[in-house]
Amino acid sequence: MMFRMIAVVAGLGLALAATAEAQTPRKGGTIRMTAPYGSSFTSLDIHTTQRAQDEIYAKALHRSLYIWNSAEGKPVLELAKEDVVSGGGLVHTFKLRDDAYFHNGRKMTADDIIWSYNRIMDGTKAFPGARYVRVIEGAAAVEKGQAKDISGLKKIDDFTIEMKLTEKVDPGFYFFTALTSIYPADEGAKETFIQKPIGLGPFKFVEHVPGSRIVLERWDRFYKPGKPYADKVVVSIMAEAAARDVAFRNKEIDTSVLGPAQYVAYQSDAALKGTIVEVAEVFTRYMGMNPAFKPFTDKRVRQAINYAIDTDLIINKLVKGKAYRASSWLPLTSTAYDKAMKPYPYDPAKAKQLLTEAGYPQGFEFEWTTSPNESWGLPIVSAVIPMLDKVGIKAKVKQVETAVLAEVVRTGDYQAFIYSQASGPDPLSALKCFHSSTPQPACNYMSYKNADFDKIIDEAGQADDPAKRTELLQKANALLYDDAPVWFFNYNKAVMAVQPWLKGIQLNATELTHQNVEDLWVDETSPAK
Amino acid sequence: MLSFLIRRLLQTIPTVLAVVLLVFVLFSIVPGSIVTSMSDDSDPQVELRMKQQLGLDQPVHVRFGTYIAQLATGDFGPSFRTREPVTTMIAKRAWPTLQLIFAAMAFSVVIGVPLGFIAALKPGGIVDTIAMMVAVSGLSIAKFWLGLVLMYLFALKLGWLPSFGYGDGGLKYLLLPAVTLGVSPMALFARTTRAAVLEIMTADFVRTARSKGMSETRVVKWHVMRNALVIILTTVGLQFGGLMGQAVVVEKLFSWPGIGSLLVDSVLQRDIPAVQGSILVVVLAFLAINLLIDVLYGVIDPRIRYA
Numbered sequence: 001m002m003f004r005m006i007a008v009v010a011g012l013g014l015a016l017a018a019t020a021e022a023q024t025p026r027k028g029g030t031i032r033m034t035a036p037y038g039s040s041f042t043s044l045d046i047h048t049t050q051r052a053q054d055e056i057y058a059k060a061l062h063r064s065l066y067i068w069n070s071a072e073g074k075p076v077l078e079l080a081k082e083d084v085v086s087g088g089g090l091v092h093t094f095k096l097r098d099d100a101y102f103h104n105g106r107k108m109t110a111d112d113i114i115w116s117y118n119r120i121m122d123g124t125k126a127f128p129g130a131r132y133v134r135v136i137e138g139a140a141a142v143e144k145g146q147a148k149d150i151s152g153l154k155k156i157d158d159f160t161i162e163m164k165l166t167e168k169v170d171p172g173f174y175f176f177t178a179l180t181s182i183y184p185a186d187e188g189a190k191e192t193f194i195q196k197p198i199g200l201g202p203f204k205f206v207e208h209v210p211g212s213r214i215v216l217e218r219w220d221r222f223y224k225p226g227k228p229y230a231d232k233v234v235v236s237i238m239a240e241a242a243a244r245d246v247a248f249r250n251k252e253i254d255t256s257v258l259g260p261a262q263y264v265a266y267q268s269d270a271a272l273k274g275t276i277v278e279v280a281e282v283f284t285r286y287m288g289m290n291p292a293f294k295p296f297t298d299k300r301v302r303q304a305i306n307y308a309i310d311t312d313l314i315i316n317k318l319v320k321g322k323a324y325r326a327s328s329w330l331p332l333t334s335t336a337y338d339k340a341m342k343p344y345p346y347d348p349a350k351a352k353q354l355l356t357e358a359g360y361p362q363g364f365e366f367e368w369t370t371s372p373n374e375s376w377g378l379p380i381v382s383a384v385i386p387m388l389d390k391v392g393i394k395a396k397v398k399q400v401e402t403a404v405l406a407e408v409v410r411t412g413d414y415q416a417f418i419y420s421q422a423s424g425p426d427p428l429s430a431l432k433c434f435h436s437s438t439p440q441p442a443c444n445y446m447s448y449k450n451a452d453f454d455k456i457i458d459e460a461g462q463a464d465d466p467a468k469r470t471e472l473l474q475k476a477n478a479l480l481y482d483d484a485p486v487w488f489f490n491y492n493k494a495v496m497a498v499q500p501w502l503k504g505i506q507l508n509a510t511e512l513t514h515q516n517v518e519d520l521w522v523d524e525t526s527p528a529k
Numbered sequence: 530m531l532s533f534l535i536r537r538l539l540q541t542i543p544t545v546l547a548v549v550l551l552v553f554v555l556f557s558i559v560p561g562s563i564v565t566s567m568s569d570d571s572d573p574q575v576e577l578r579m580k581q582q583l584g585l586d587q588p589v590h591v592r593f594g595t596y597i598a599q600l601a602t603g604d605f606g607p608s609f610r611t612r613e614p615v616t617t618m619i620a621k622r623a624w625p626t627l628q629l630i631f632a633a634m635a636f637s638v639v640i641g642v643p644l645g646f647i648a649a650l651k652p653g654g655i656v657d658t659i660a661m662m663v664a665v666s667g668l669s670i671a672k673f674w675l676g677l678v679l680m681y682l683f684a685l686k687l688g689w690l691p692s693f694g695y696g697d698g699g700l701k702y703l704l705l706p707a708v709t710l711g712v713s714p715m716a717l718f719a720r721t722t723r724a725a726v727l728e729i730m731t732a733d734f735v736r737t738a739r740s741k742g743m744s745e746t747r748v749v750k751w752h753v754m755r756n757a758l759v760i761i762l763t764t765v766g767l768q769f770g771g772l773m774g775q776a777v778v779v780e781k782l783f784s785w786p787g788i789g790s791l792l793v794d795s796v797l798q799r800d801i802p803a804v805q806g807s808i809l810v811v812v813l814a815f816l817a818i819n820l821l822i823d824v825l826y827g828v829i830d831p832r833i834r835y836a
Contacts, residue, residue, distance in 0.1 A: 039790035
């Protein structure tokens with residue numbers, strides 16, 4: 001509920017959703033989605049890829065133990081009907097669905113889940129989902145090659161599975177993405193699987209034209225009665241925003257992610273304004289500062305950076321309002337977001353004062369590593385440099401491609417960098433990235449260390465009462481704000497244009513393009529048959 | 530002729546080896562690896578084991594040797610990312626790229642060569658002026674922008690063609706990307722043809738032919754066209770290579786499933802076998818086309834000998 005309220009404040013296009021709810025879904029038709037993040041899908045083996053691009057089709061083709069419920073802002077059970085918690089919150093006994101069929105007609109059983117999780121932990125494959133499955137006891141041993149099977153997973157019967165975790169966490173946050181999709185154990189091991197994947201999702205695989213599209217068609221034995229509504233889903237790869245714009249206006253596609261320039265254009269176009277939906281996604285954009293680089297060891301210097309940058313100006317003018325000002329690490333749509341938090345104001349005088357107090361009255365110089373990304377890369381850095389210069393701080397730009405930046409960030413080979421990092425949906429795991437026990441390559445990219453912060457996070461991890469946990473997480477988030485290991489820039493405002501005939505779009509804060517496709521439907525005005 | 534072909538084929542071997550070596554070394558020294566591109570949270574031990582499995586823990590010269598031995602059997606190896614044979618990946622993308630390049634080349638030759646020819650017949654006239662304006666514009670226009678303009682005009686405003694996608698591979702999907710790709714070589718062919726024709730028109734053998742009373746039609750057909758074609762053919766050959774490089778932009782803009790987008794994605798994902806395979810195929814295609822052009826020289830102008 002709280003999530004929904006925040007989402008409304010954040011300017012959600014609820015009119016569209018409300019209309020959808022009021023109508024009776026139509027059966028049939030084709031949903032034409034777009035994948036906007038690259039020239040291709042990485043792989044048809046969704047276990048191998050963590051790109052948002054790939055999960056767009058995977059949400060239609062596959063299913064995981066949990067699924068993200070956008071209305072509630074949390075993961076809910078999908079392949080299980082019930083989760084009984086015992087063992088001090090560490091043991092989860094899942095009563096699985098007995099009506100979930102793979103696209104080859106075989107019923108899913110506990111063996112498929114165990115096989116899939118063991119596969120993800122194959123330590124010779126670097127499957128990105130390992131970070132989630134690792135929370136099961138014994139999974140890390142499989143990854144290291146010390147065991148063959150995950151000891152914390154036990155099959156009770158064909159439709160009951162016991163999962164013992166290493167930490168008292170909500171497994172929903174760990175097992176809802178396509179990275180932990182359940183494959184059919186018999187088919188998944190075959191080499192042909194990657195050419196023609198088989199899943200449990202509402203649509204089955206028909207065709208992949210690499211670099212162009214994926215076509216899926218309705219799976220009639222999908223376990224949700226009456227769903228999916230559409231006969232077919234086509235996901236077209238359209239990396240170029242301008243090309244998407246023409247195709248959207250030409251009614252050739254049903255969804256199109258908008259960049260800052262298009263966001264402005266669509267808002268000012270009466271015919272297109274009503275197609276916009278937007279949501280505060282759980283990503284925080286920031287400039288990370290290396291604590292080993294001398295000026296940044298001093299908290300006052302890091303705070304000075306936050307005071308020296310007119311962040312609102314950048315968001316309004318450069319990002320064209322397509323972002324929410326960051327008031328700390330946890331984003332607006334996090335369940336632990338604290339509305340009382342206020343961002344650092346633009347105050348160059350205060351910045352200069354802090355720099356003087358820290359022993360840098362004349363400022364200093366640093367190297368700022370950036371990618372060319374338009375929303376959190378070089379254009380932003382270019383706008384910030386004169387602001388920092390005003391308080392005496394000189395920044396030298398080092399531009400690298402995005403893949404290299406990821407490596408730079410993980411290895412700590414930087415003085416400062418600008419990045420976009422997942423800061424949700426689970427506030428505990430998002431903040432755990434700053435726990436001193438979290439290795440830098442994992443997600444503690446600034447090698448943050450603060451004993452007080454660690455203590456609060458540890459307490460939050462042990463708290464049984466959700467309210468108490470939230471309170472502790474807010475405290476940790478506030479401490480982080482004061483410590484300012486980063487320049488808190490913004491939370492991403494994801495914006496998508498949706499044709500009026502496509503109904504049921506969910507305002508998914510984890511990634512707006514990731515839709516539970518079985519809930520989407522097209523009315524008779526859709527030009528696609 | 531046969532000895533010429535064999536000699537030319539043998540000459541391609543060092544070229545191919547040099548390209549393979551260059552690409553191999555480049556991707557051995559640039560930062561980033563397949564492991565980090567797959568997961569930003571992988572255990573260091575996993576990284577090590579994966580590198581061992583992929584052979585990335587070996588010294589560069591050992592890896593290069595293994596790769597060359599593999600290539601000798603016609604195998605590009607499996608993709609690091611998908612484990613699919615690179616040969617299969619390329620095969621899926623080769624036909625759409627060939628469709629695009631040949632269609633673009635056909636458009637550029639069919640429009641560009643006659644345009645240059647007509648312009649040259651009456652230099653300084655209105656046709657010449659317009660033709661050269663078209664040529665200069667065609668060379669100056671950015672492909673990305675041109676593609677968008679064509680999309681806007683023919684898809685959105687006129688509704689004649691789809692704005693993107695491969696569809697069933699039919700002509701209506703091919704037209705806009707092919708024209709986008711073909712405009713620049715079309716302009717170049719127009720200019721080259723015009724220049725070649727103008728030069729040949731003033732050549733001694735043309736003057737001699739005219740003085741012998743040969744009709745202007747026969748002069749143009751037998752002397753001017755034949756000699757100009759050799760020059761045009763050279764330009765066509767060179768443009769094929771250029772089009773392969775430029776196809777990346779067009780493929781991306783129009784969601785066209787070609788080798789260009791495979792190459793770009795493979796570079797970003799550090800899928801080295803896929804990068805090497807794609808580049809090698811492009812190089813081989815370039816060499817093959819140039820060989821074909823060399824053979825055609827002799828067909829057009831028998832004076833050219835395969836010495």
